[in-house]
Amino acid sequence: MAVTTDTSLVDTTGNGAEACCSPLTVDILDAHDAGQLAARFKAIADPVRLQILSRLAAAPNGVCVCDFVDDLDRSQPTISHHLKVLGDAGLVTREQRGKWAWSHIESAELETLADFLTPR
Amino acid sequence: MAVTTDTSLVDTTGNGAEACCSPLTVDILDAHDAGQLAARFKAIADPVRLQILSRLAAAPNGVCVCDFVDDLDRSQPTISHHLKVLGDAGLVTREQRGKWAWSHIESAELETLADFLTPR
DNA sequence: TCTATGTATCGATGGATGTCAATATGATCA
DNA sequence: TGATCATATTGACATCCATCGATACATAGA
Numbered sequence: 001m002a003v004t005t006d007t008s009l010v011d012t013t014g015n016g017a018e019a020c021c022s023p024l025t026v027d028i029l030d031a032h033d034a035g036q037l038a039a040r041f042k043a044i045a046d047p048v049r050l051q052i053l054s055r056l057a058a059a060p061n062g063v064c065v066c067d068f069v070d071d072l073d074r075s076q077p078t079i080s081h082h083l084k085v086l087g088d089a090g091l092v093t094r095e096q097r098g099k100w101a102w103s104h105i106e107s108a109e110l111e112t113l114a115d116f117l118t119p120r
Numbered sequence: 121m122a123v124t125t126d127t128s129l130v131d132t133t134g135n136g137a138e139a140c141c142s143p144l145t146v147d148i149l150d151a152h153d154a155g156q157l158a159a160r161f162k163a164i165a166d167p168v169r170l171q172i173l174s175r176l177a178a179a180p181n182g183v184c185v186c187d188f189v190d191d192l193d194r195s196q197p198t199i200s201h202h203l204k205v206l207g208d209a210g211l212v213t214r215e216q217r218g219k220w221a222w223s224h225i226e227s228a229e230l231e232t233l234a235d236f237l238t239p240r
Numbered sequence: 241t242c243t244a245t246g247t248a249t250c251g252a253t254g255g256a257t258g259t260c261a262a263t264a265t266g267a268t269c270a
Numbered sequence: 271t272g273a274t275c276a277t278a279t280t281g282a283c284a285t286c287c288a289t290c291g292a293t294a295c296a297t298a299g300a
Contacts, residue, residue, distance in 0.1 A: 024230070029174040031193075034167035041165035044237075046258080047154035050161075054149040057239075065277065073151075075260050080278055082258090099267045099276050107239060110144070114237035117164075117230050119177075166288080185247065195290055200248055202288090219246050219297040 043089035056105035065101045163209035176225035
C-alpha cells in the first residue's frame with residue numbers, strides 16, 4: 001500500500017489538529033487521510049460531545065465547564081474527559097478565567113469537516 | 121431531563137434513518153437528538169468506511185462489493201460488516217446484479233450531516 | 241441437481257472507549 | 271500558609287467495536 005507524500009494536510013490551528021481532506025466527491029481517500037478524518041469524526045460521534053458542541057456554538061463568549069456538569073448529567077471527570085477529546089481534535093479551545101475554565105468552539109475546524117461531506 | 125416531542129425528526133429515506141437535527145448554531149441539542157446524530161456520525165467515523173464512501177462518491181453507477189475487498193486490504197466479512205453499518209445508517213444502499221452486490225451512496229443523507237456542521 | 245462463486249451471518253477475540261470514584265493539581269481568598 | 275473550590279488526571283471496570291475464520295445463504299451455470 002503506497003502512501004504518497006500528502007500536501008493536502010495543513011495544520012490551521014497550531015495545536016496539532018490537521019485539516020484534511022478534499023471533499024468526498026473530488027478525490028479518493030488513501031488509508032492515511034482516512035485515518036486523519038476518522039479521528040476527527042470520532043471526536044464528534046458521541047452524544048455528550050455533540051451536546052457540548054451545541055451549547056458552545058450557541059455561546060459566543062464560551063461556556064464555563066461547571067455548567068456542563070450541571071446540564072449534561074455527567075460527572076465532572078467525564079465532562080473533563082470529553083472536553084479533552086474535543087480539544088485534542090482541535091474542535092474546542094480552553095481559556096482560564098480566574099479559577100474557572102471556559103471553553104470555546106473552533107467553528108473553522110468544524111467547517112472543514114462539513115466541507116468534506118458537502119458535494120462540489 | 122425533559123424530552124419534548126421532536127418535530128424535527130423526519131424520515132427522508134423510508135429505510136429507518138431519520139433526518140436530525142437543526143444546524144449546530146441554531147438550536148441546543150437535547151439528549152435524544154444528540155443520540156440520533158451521534159449514531160450517524162459514528163457510522164462515518166471509521167477509516168475503512170470513509171474510504172468506502174469516498175469510492176462510492178466517485179462512482180455514480182455504484183461499486184461491486186468484491187472491489188472493496190481488493191482495494192481496502194480487509195477480509196470479505198469485514199467489508200460486509202462495514203457496508204451493513206453504512207446501510208443501517210441510511211448512507212449506502214444495496215443493489216443485487218446477478219450474483220454480485222453493488223453499493224450506492226445516499227448523497228442526500230450525507231448532506232444532512234454536513235448541514236448540521238455548517239453555520240447559518 | 242450439483243458445483244462454483246459471491247455475499248451475509250455467526251462466534252470469538254483483542255483493543256478502544258465512556259463512565260465514575262479517588263486523588264492530584266491549580267487558583268483564589270482569608 | 272492554609273482552606274476552599276474548580277478542574278484535570280489516574281485507575282478500574284463494563285461495554286462497544288473492528289477484525290477474521292468458519293460457515294450459511296444465494297445466485298449462476300453445467
